[in-house]
Every structure is written in structure tokens, then in C-alpha cells.
Amino acid sequence: MKALVIENLQKTYGNHFVALKGITLEVKQGDFFALLGPNGAGKSTTIGIISSLITKSAGKVSVFGMDLDQEPEEAKRIIGLVPQEFNCNGFEKIFNILITQAGYYGIEPRIARTRAEQRLKQLGLWDKRNECARNLSGGMKRRLMIARALVHNPRLLILDEPTAGVDIELRRSMWQFLQETNAKGTTIILTTHYLEEAERLCRNIAIIDRGAIIEHNSMKTLLTKLNRETFILYLKEPL
Ligand code: ADP
Ligand code: MG
Numbered sequence: 001m002k003a004l005v006i007e008n009l010q011k012t013y014g015n016h017f018v019a020l021k022g023i024t025l026e027v028k029q030g031d032f033f034a035l036l037g038p039n040g041a042g043k044s045t046t047i048g049i050i051s052s053l054i055t056k057s058a059g060k061v062s063v064f065g066m067d068l069d070q071e072p073e074e075a076k077r078i079i080g081l082v083p084q085e086f087n088c089n090g091f092e093k094i095f096n097i098l099i100t101q102a103g104y105y106g107i108e109p110r111i112a113r114t115r116a117e118q119r120l121k122q123l124g125l126w127d128k129r130n131e132c133a134r135n136l137s138g139g140m141k142r143r144l145m146i147a148r149a150l151v152h153n154p155r156l157l158i159l160d161e162p163t164a165g166v167d168i169e170l171r172r173s174m175w176q177f178l179q180e181t182n183a184k185g186t187t188i189i190l191t192t193h194y195l196e197e198a199e200r201l202c203r204n205i206a207i208i209d210r211g212a213i214i215e216h217n218s219m220k221t222l223l224t225k226l227n228r229e230t231f232i233l234y235l236k237e238p239l
Contacts, residue, residue: 002027002065003027003029004025004026004050004187006024006046006061008058009024009061010058011049011211021211023046023212025206027204028204030187031187031203033188034219035047035206036192040210043191047160047189050063050068051081051158052075053081063156066078078154080152081158084164084191087145088141088144088145089133092133093130094129097148098148101148119147120147138166142162142170143170146162158188159188160191162178175201178201198219205218
């Protein structure tokens, strides 16, 4: 079974601006997949549609065989999203942020507390559990969003530029955490404009540019097909 199937997905913002020109892609169950592309390519739009935050203009999306139009609630339950921008309630304590999130999924309070503790410990945030989110550093805010995205044990974890603006040490520890999470069976999709990140983590990759998929392949094949310079040229933003 495929973790994600997108067919001819289109998005027009307002009346005219075509952000997605009909993209088609597939992500296998258990994969670690990168959606790579320069700023403005349409990565966040794609992810927003998969996570039901943005309405599509046309096309089909299904997650683990569930069509988003037909089974939206079921599909939402198996997706965990780490958005590009910090969107937690800054005035809420971080332990409560996870409990609130678990509540959205109807998780029983006792189990929610156990899960929240487990996730905060995994992400190195347990000591901060009684801090308000707004007092956290940038890196901690990012880790908080990862903990929150995992509180309902999603089958598919989607991260939108998780390491943008994050220092190298935290970037490395996030890479390791994501690799471990993937090894335990969670399918992961991340967007990035860092080639090095995709190269290190991902088995399969799609490159998106101006709302169109221009490559969709295994990382290995793509690296042999394109040389590094061409690759980086696509991204317009070398590391
Ligand atoms: P990426 O995440 O790859 O940087 P986005 O999906 O955020 O790209 O944006 C793709 C294009 O759609 C960009 O040109 C962006 O300016 C435009 N866009 C994104 N969101 C909106 C919106 N709410 N209204 C109008 N245009 C938007
Ligand atoms: Mg984006």
C-alpha cells in the first residue's frame, strides 16, 4: 500500500495565481521522502492540502488508501504535521499543548498524559514541561511542534522545512531522531531546500519548481543522473 498518492493536484490562489499546476506523486509506506524545491515552488501548499489545512482546486489525494474527500477525518488521524511556522499557543504550557492536541484526537486523558511525557522526553523537552511555549528558544519550539505532531502516533509524519534556521547541532540531533522514528515504521515526508539534508535522510525524492514536479525518483538515481551543480541550480540556494 502507498502512504500517499497525489494525482493531478491543482491549486489556484484567488482567481489567477496558479501555485500547483497538476502535480502527481507517490510515497511508499515506510519511506523517508523529500519534497525538494526553491522558495515559492509550492511545497507548503502541497503539504497544506495533504493535511487538510488548504483546500485544493482539483485533483486527488489519498493517504494509506483513504481518499481525503471521502474520508477526511480518518485521513487526518493518521497524519502528523510539523508546519513551517510556529503555531502553538505561546501562553499555554508545553505539557498542556500536547494534552490539548491529544484531546483533538479523542485520546483518553490518562493515555494522553503518558504519551505527552514520552514524546517530551524523546525530544529533550521534559524539563521544560511547565514553561509557556513563547519562552522557548527557536530550536525548542521546533522540537515542541515535532512532539505535538507525534502525540497520536501518526503513520505519516510530514515536516515542512523542519531545520530551516536551526543551528547545526540541533539539525544533526533532529536528523537522528527522524531516522529513528522512520526506522520504527513511521513514513516521513519532509520539504527542504537543502540538498544535503535530502541526501542524508531520504530514499526517494521529488523536485518541485514553480508548481510542477520536475523530477520524481530515488535519491540514488537522481544523484547519478544530475550532477551536484545542476541539482543545486534547481534549488537556487546552495548550502
Ligand atoms: P514553498 O513552500 O515551496 O516556498 P508555497 O507553497 O508557500 O511555496 O507557495 C507557492 C506559491 O504560492 C508562492 O508563489 C506563494 O507566494 C504563493 N502563495 C502561497 N500561499 C498563498 C496565499 N495564501 N495566497 C496567495 N498566494 C499564495
Ligand atoms: Mg514553504
